[in-house]
Amino acid sequence: MAAFVVEAWAFIDAIIRPKSAFAAAATMADNAAGRLTKPIWLIILGVAFVIGLYSAAYGGAVGFLSVLAFVAAAVYLAGVRPKVREYSKRGNRSSAGPYGPW
Structure with a gap:
């Protein structure tokens, strides 16, 4: 179930x-x-x-595919998400100072 939560989090974040x-x-x-x-x-x-939804719904691991699904989500969350998130924060800045617009 925990693996499914990680996979769902990664998928929603990417969306x-x-x-x-x-x-x-x-x-x-x-x-x-x-x-x-x-x-x-x-x-x-x-x-x-x-794959994570199937594993969570039927109460068991699908085997090797479950491991690959979790690894894919973990790679996204650990490696890609920080860079994408950093860009998202930088890209949304306007001409505002730390306490509001200049």
Whole structure:
């Protein structure tokens, strides 16, 4: 059940992040996992979500696929999400100071 929560969190987080953040993260990436685009990550994490849902609903692990699904979600959350999140925070800034607009 915990693995499903991690997979759902990764999938939902990838959905809400802007596509431009993934493109910027891809240019900053040092590893191959960070170079994937948003549609590719959505496919990977969507499949992981479905496998996790199946495992949680039927009370057992699907085996090797469950492990791969969890690893995919963990790679996204540990490696890609911080870069995408950092870009999202930077990209949303306007001409505001620390206490409001200038």
